[in-house]
Amino acid sequence: MDTLLTTTSSTNDTSIPIVDFRGFNNPGPTREKIVADLMDAVTSVGFFYLDNAIDIDLVNRMFDLSAKYFALPKEEKRKIPHLVDTNAGYVDVGVENLNFKQKALDYKEAFDVRKANGLYGDEDRLPTVLRDEKDFFIEFQKACLNLISQLLRAFAIGLQIPTSEGGEDYFVNRHRFDGDSGDNFRLLHYPPLPDNDGGEWTRAGGHSDYGTITLLFQTDVGGLEALIQQPGDTQSAFIPVPPRPGSVVINTGDLLQFWTRGLITSAVHRVVIPKGEGAKKSRYSIAYFCHPDNEVTLDPIPSPLCKDLPDFKDKATDTLAYVGVETFMTDKSITALDYLQLRLKASYL
Ligand SMILES: O=C(O)CCC(=O)C(=O)O
Ligand SMILES: [Fe+2]
Numbered sequence: 001m002d003t004l005l006t007t008t009s010s011t012n013d014t015s016i017p018i019v020d021f022r023g024f025n026n027p028g029p030t031r032e033k034i035v036a037d038l039m040d041a042v043t044s045v046g047f048f049y050l051d052n053a054i055d056i057d058l059v060n061r062m063f064d065l066s067a068k069y070f071a072l073p074k075e076e077k078r079k080i081p082h083l084v085d086t087n088a089g090y091v092d093v094g095v096e097n098l099n100f101k102q103k104a105l106d107y108k109e110a111f112d113v114r115k116a117n118g119l120y121g122d123e124d125r126l127p128t129v130l131r132d133e134k135d136f137f138i139e140f141q142k143a144c145l146n147l148i149s150q151l152l153r154a155f156a157i158g159l160q161i162p163t164s165e166g167g168e169d170y171f172v173n174r175h176r177f178d179g180d181s182g183d184n185f186r187l188l189h190y191p192p193l194p195d196n197d198g199g200e201w202t203r204a205g206g207h208s209d210y211g212t213i214t215l216l217f218q219t220d221v222g223g224l225e226a227l228i229q230q231p232g233d234t235q236s237a238f239i240p241v242p243p244r245p246g247s248v249v250i251n252t253g254d255l256l257q258f259w260t261r262g263l264i265t266s267a268v269h270r271v272v273i274p275k276g277e278g279a280k281k282s283r284y285s286i287a288y289f290c291h292p293d294n295e296v297t298l299d300p301i302p303s304p305l306c307k308d309l310p311d312f313k314d315k316a317t318d319t320l321a322y323v324g325v326e327t328f329m330t331d332k333s334i335t336a337l338d339y340l341q342l343r344l345k346a347s348y349l
Contacts, residue, residue, distance in 0.1 A: 015230060016241050016249075017041040022052040024150055038151070039158035042252045046265030047226045049247040054147055056246050059217050062140050062187075062286055069111060069129050070189040070284075077109070080125050084344050087184055088114045088125060093191070096348050099205025099270070107201040107273070108190045115141075115183035141185055144215055144288040145177060151213060151250070159260065159303040170301070174292045175212065182211060182291035182340040190223075190283040193273065203271035203283065206238075208320070209253035210343040211291040211336075216249040221283040224249070227268040238270065254320075254343075255291070255336060258298040262312035263305060294337035 019037045023030035041048035069077075074092075082089035082096070091110040098106060113126070123131065130137060152171035161170040175181065190203045203223055218224065225238040241249055257266040273279050300306060334342075 015045070015228065015239055016226070017045060017048045018051060018244070018247070019048050020051045021150075024154065035154050035158045038154050042155070042256070042264045044265070045226070045228050046267035047228075047241060047249065047251045047269070049244050050147075050250050051244075051247050053248050054143055054215075058140055058143055059286070061136065063217070063219060063284055065130070065133055065136070066187040066189070066284055066286060069127060069187060070109065072127070072129065076127070077111075080127060082110075082112060082348075084341070084348050086114055086122070087182065087340070087344055088112050088122060090127075094349070097205055098207035098347055100346055102202070102205050104200045104202040104205065106204050107193060107199075108188060108203055108271075110189070111187045113137075113141075113185040115181055115185070141288070144185070145290075147215065147248070148175070148213065148288070148290045149177075155256070155264075159263075159301065159305055161301065161303055165302045171212070171292075174296045175290065176293055179293040181293050182289070182337060184211075184287075184289040184291070186287045186289065188283075188285045188287065190221075190271065190285075192280045192282060201273065203273055206268045206270040207347070208257075208266040208268050209251060209289060210255075210340050211253040211289045212255045213253060213290050214251050215288040215290075216251070217286040218243040218249065219284045221274070221278065221281050223271045223274055223278075223283060224285075225270055225272060226251070227270075241269070253289075254339070255298065258312065259301045260303065260312075261300050261306045261309040263303075263309060291340060292336045294335060296336045297333050298336070298339060299333060 017037065017040065019034060019041060021034060024034050025031075038048070077090045078092065080089045082091045089112060091108075091112065093107055093109055094105045096106060096108075096110070111127075111130075113130075114122070123134070126134075149172050152175060153168045156166070156168045156170040156172075161167055166173050193201060206227065216224075220243055222240060222242045224241040226241050227236045227238050229236040230239075251269065252264050252266055254266045256264040271283070271285075274281070300312075
């Protein structure tokens with residue numbers, strides 16, 4: 001599995017912005033440039049690659065562990081089934097369909113760990129292979145959370161949140177490290193399609209992410225695509241987000257879109273089955289879905305950049321209509337936890 005992050009795909013032919021995070025921790029012109037680049041990326045595309053952001057050895061080790069977990073017999077994995085109430089446990093093939101409007105089901109399996117009750121979730125609901133590596137598991141999640149808190153600061157700076165409202169700590173104060181939230185750490189495996197299966201499958205149906213931001217680690221097998229409207233184009237189209245070795249893919253989720261009245265985009269994305277021989281290869285990915293503390297609401301934030309924007313309902317509804325969840329928009333004061341549950345209930349069988 002050491003070769004997982006060596007890839008022959010190229011990122012040259014994608015319009016996904018690439019941001020170098022080196023130097024973010026020192027206030028000054030480099031940091032200002034990084035913040036401006038991030039804001040450009042999330043207000044246009046909602047997806048970007050972040051270079052020099054996380055220790056890639058940790059990521060490779062987590063992929064090794066993930067492969068070990070998914071290699072377990074199905075009966076073993078099914079002993080800890082996913083429960084929607086806690087959003088934790090094993091998700092079998094076809095059980096979660098990220099786009100319930102489309103006919104094709106998601107040919108993937110996943111293991112979800114929640115942040116409540118400690119970083120590693122509910123220990124008694126961790127399979128032995130993961131429990132044996134508890135310290136590493138926590139170290140990895142801490143590395144993700146550390147990167148996330150830097151990004152949350154970057155967005156608060158970029159959105160010019162007034163000091164009286166918490167300034168650069170605005171989002172960090174609502175994503176407390178030890179708070180209970182919908183944070184979800186997810187190992188994903190897209191197995192090769194069996195020959196002559198006859199079913200109608202995709203890898204992950206088109207959807208937007210439900211939280212604040214998502215960190216996504218990919219291996220050498222591509223297939224991730226984001227729905228984007230390029231400058232000058234009248235319509236959106238899916239463009240590839242190929243693996244970029246050493247880099248993290250980051251996308252902004254629905255909550256940032258609601259909070260900023262649509263200034264920040266929550267792009268619809270999907271994972272398609274590669275054509276030809278590629279379909280015979282497993283794809284592994286790892287996601288850290290960052291959510292605010294459960295009680296935070298979807299109301300707009302105090303940013304001068306979005307205070308005069310029209311109600312974001314139309315733009316947000318566009319995204320949500322794609323997956324069929326538009327009705328709740330009449331009530332923006334629902335909490336992040338309510339919203340998460342609404343989206344989960346819509347996607348699980
Ligand atoms: O596996 C991937 O690359 C993306 C998965 C994804 O978008 C999700 O689980 O929300
Ligand atoms: Fe996603």
